Amino acid sequence: MKVIMIGPIETAGGVSIHTKELTRALKQLSIDVEMYNISSEKEYPTLVSNFIKLYRRTLGLSLKLIKNRKKSNIVHIQASGPVGGFLPAIFGAILKKLLGFHMIVTFHYSNTPLFVKKYKKLVSFVLRNSDMFIVVSNTQKMSIINAIKKYNDRIVVIPNGYNPLRLHKLPKSKARKELGLSPKDKIIVNVALLLEKKGHKYLIDAMSLIVNKYNQKNVRCFIIGKGPLKEELQKQIHELGLQDHVKLLGFVLDKELAYWMNAADLFVLPSLREGNPMVMFEALGVGLPFVGTAVGGIPEIITSEEYGLLCEPGNPKDLTEKILRALNKEWDREKIRKYAEQFTWEEIAKKTVEIYTHLLGG
Known part of the structure; x- marks a missing residue:
């Protein structure tokens, strides 16, 4: 099983930590994961700038996806909001239509109801072109289901996790x-x-x-x-x-x-x-x-x-x-x-592998 993991790994914040920690835990389960960085909304404050710079930054990634499309079983994109953080998922959905790989999106955002209401067409497009759409809470899942009313079977909940070695227990x-x-x-x-x-x-x-x-x-x-x-x-x-x-x-x-x-x-x-x-x-x-x-x-x-x-x-x-x-x-x-x-990352990785295996018909 080969996975390409895409996320804002060079920035601070929860999505970056999630991406790196999940990748580490997946590798411990002997999953072949290659991690690629994609810039976050924070770096590009305007929508036009987002699209232009995201295109430039992901051109090399696109070529790698084309080159490795037969080797890579799954592309897993870590997306967030507002719209700049969701662009990697949009970009991935477009590439999936062209290249035909399996795509999973994990969506992180604290104000999902507002985001889905404002960008309903974009969320629908990504959902339609994703094999699975992971969210971190059932509240988040229901916000999307109530707004989109389609593709419900593709939305699954896997919570965030933690690394027990990062903050070890002391007296x-x-x-x-x-x-x-x-x-x-x-x-x-x-x-x-x-x-x-x-x-x-x-x-x-x-x-x-x-x-x-x-x-x-x-x-x-x-x-x-x-x-x-x-x-x-x-x-x-x-x-x-x-x-x-x-x-x-x-x-x-x-x-x-x-x-x-x-x-x-x-x-x-x-x-x-x-x-x-x-x-x-x-x-x-x-x-x-x-x-x-x-x-x-x-x-x-x-x-x-x-x-x-x-x-x-x-x-x-x-x-x-x-x-x-x-x-x-x-x-x-x-x-x-x-x-x-x-809720350790090792347990979260196991739940993620179950989804990978399901997609690949295992």
Whole structure:
């Protein structure tokens, strides 16, 4: 079995991580995978520029696909939104009509309903010319089915995964000692780009209620990640007098991130919209209980209060209640970690191989 995997592997973000990690795991299953980079929407801000530069960048790839069309059983494209991130799937669908290879598209996007509504004809074209169309949550799948109303049997759900070796498990006491954290404090960790859709302002508002209204002075929140809202969030922290309780740490390397995840009592993700966030799986993978909003694929993973609690998006009062409940709850962290094992990239790769095998008549 020969697979060509196409995705934005040289950029930052979840799609890049997904592409590289899935490719690595497929190779461990002895699948012959060749990975090709395609630029993301971020590099080309206009639609015309997208098409021109995508054509130039993929001309060599097109020639390779033509040359290898008999050797390659499957072309697997990692696509996203908005439209620039979806162009590789459109381009692949055109080539498939010309060359006749098997094509799978995995679609990653946190606002699938809006995307499908706006680009319905493009999504229909790609669906019609794909052998299989993978999405990362059932919520995403139903958004497409409700809008397109055709090709339902081609849409399958395979969630994101995580690499347990990236954030290995450590004793909480050791992690806190390394980071200089008090063993008496209740530690909340959030890892996300500082973007509006990630809902950080609601987490900061919730921290204000926790510290000031409920007088929980030993609760501290550490926000890891960089992004354009840094100054705005820092101003909010200052205005609420939370400098000692909420810290923006910026980007941290994996080694340090492992310490933060293992030092924490709770992981909180207050997003306004999500696909199926990989950081959720990483938190669960170290046995860290999860509090998050009931958006995207999150409720499909946090299916029991043994793993975490769900709250309404954009509702700091509800978020506060769930955080306080979680901080006062006795969690079986080993049970959480065991639950997460079904979402390792190795398990996700096995599900992907099942689709490959099905397409090839195995």
